[in-house]
Amino acid sequence: MQEVLLKKIVGKQPWSGVLLLRHLGLRPSSNMHLHVVSFDIPWPANYGGVMVVFHQLRALHRLGARIVLHSFEYGGRTPQPILEEYCEAVHYYPRSRSLWQQVSIEPFIVRTRKSGTLLHRLLQDEYPILFEGLHTAGWLAHEALRKRHKIVRMHNIEWQYYRQLAQSAPSLTQRLFFEMESLRLRRAEARLLPFADDVLALSPSERDYFARYPVRTHYLPAFHPYDAVCSLPGSGQYALFHGKCSVPDNERAALWLIEDVFAGLPVPLVVAGMAPSARLRTAAARQPNVRLVADPDNAQMEALIRQAHVHLLYSFQSAGVKLKLLQALFGGRHCVANDYALAGTALHPLCVRANTAAETRHAVLSLMAQPFKESDIAHRRAVLEAHYSNEHNARLLLAIVAGLYEPSTAERV
Structure with a gap:
């Protein structure tokens, strides 16, 4: 009954x-x-x-x-x-x-x-x-x-x-x-x-x-990984892109960020992920403001996510839902994403959308100057804990x- x-x-x-x-x-x-x-x-x-x-x-x-x-x-x-x-x-x-x-x-x-x-x-x-x-x-x-x-x-x-x-x-x-x-x-x-x-x-x-x-x-x-939103208020010192580097789409996004967005930008970029290729290692080494963290363990990755000031969620394909997007929103501060990374989600209001290199540079520079506030965290809780x-x-x-x-x-x- x-x-x-x-x-x-x-x-x-x-x-x-x-x-x-x-x-x-x-x-x-x-x-x-x-x-x-x-x-x-x-x-x-x-x-x-x-x-x-x-x-x-x-x-x-x-x-x-x-x-x-x-x-x-x-x-x-x-x-x-x-x-x-x-x-x-x-x-x-x-x-x-x-x-x-x-x-x-x-x-x-x-x-x-x-x-x-x-x-x-x-x-x-x-x-x-x-x-x-x-x-x-x-x-x-x-x-x-x-x-x-x-x-x-x-x-x-x-x-x-x-x-x-x-x-x-x-x-x-x-x-x-x-x-x-x-x-x-x-x-x-x-x-x-x-x-x-x-x-x-x-x-x-x-x-x-x-x-x-x-x-x-x-x-x-x-x-x-998250039972609740645990983003930290305040400011971090770098932007972060993370993902499984051996996946061609992730490598392509990382190379684009290193070579087309952060070259000459006065903002440190950390790229973190599993199995980076020699090509990606070389590209990161060429840029003085880029640091590659290869094969971080769970604790290292969690620390990188929580301490970053801007998270970069970029993809060149719309398949699936990007888990790194949820990681950044539950555990990180400001998020910048392109349309492919946001496809299939209702998370657009929680991110700054930027699709071109120029839009991404502008978004990063603007957000690096903005502390992440308690009101931002409250807004995330309202959206994420209701649906995720x-x-x-x-x-x-x-x-x-x-x-x-x-x-x-x-x-x-």
Whole structure:
């Protein structure tokens, strides 16, 4: 009876279902088991995708969910005992990235995560399954999983993301790989997603895109490191650009800022991120006002974010939601962003928009002279904690897992 009432109310007011879970005494988190299949080991949480996964685990654990985590091990990332603090069980699977894996109509990022051992473990019980990204959804259409509740968290419209990566790739080999992968991902998306029960999107526009498939689609904002806005008032001494430097789009944005915006500007720029290339290191070394911080750990990155005076959020592609934008808004001071970085969000009022080099230089110089005020922090709290609360969104996710929440016409407005 309570579930029927909840569904009726949710149908009229899309967010009320989550808020009413406590009011109606419904606790889908109690003794709720959930398989989470992650494309990578989600700790350290030092780039966007794993940040979403790790802080989702943390938020679900706080609500009492009992998580069985499955992660793929590659790229130098190793098993992490901290994950056992948030999960009832943690399993790791090797990911082979041999060139032979390219000889397939399946996408490389899917084929290399299609573990038979993973499927065997998923079949040991009847728990719902949350697949993180199309990367992990290779078994979605398997006959043995047909009756299971299957949820796919899409971190991008992957085929579009890979097409945009091709446009930013520095070499012909990389461009060809990304173009081929984009074609394979487009086919895989159309083939696999109809076998899901629910698809979770990071933005309203991506939710509307996935609504073309015969599944329930939901907008579920990204999980992030912050439980509250913790920006510091006052002034910092530098501008900051941060991101995973090995991603072509991030490298392109960093080079543009170094060479076209900050060259000759009387403002220090810090560029921080994982795996910067020799090209990026050289470009930073040429500018006396630019400092490159390579491979910072979580504590270093957090300190850089909180102490910066201006955050630079730049991208040349609109795919996905930029986690570094949420990091800067929750933990930093002034933010300057271009339209690509803000695409798919409602965060425009919290940033100064600047798209050209001249606009960016003007914005940086103006903001460096303006202390960050308590009223700025209050404005951020009003916007961010209403829509990007980890606890609120974890409750929404558990309601979806429990079958207590369905998308409505009102949610699509």
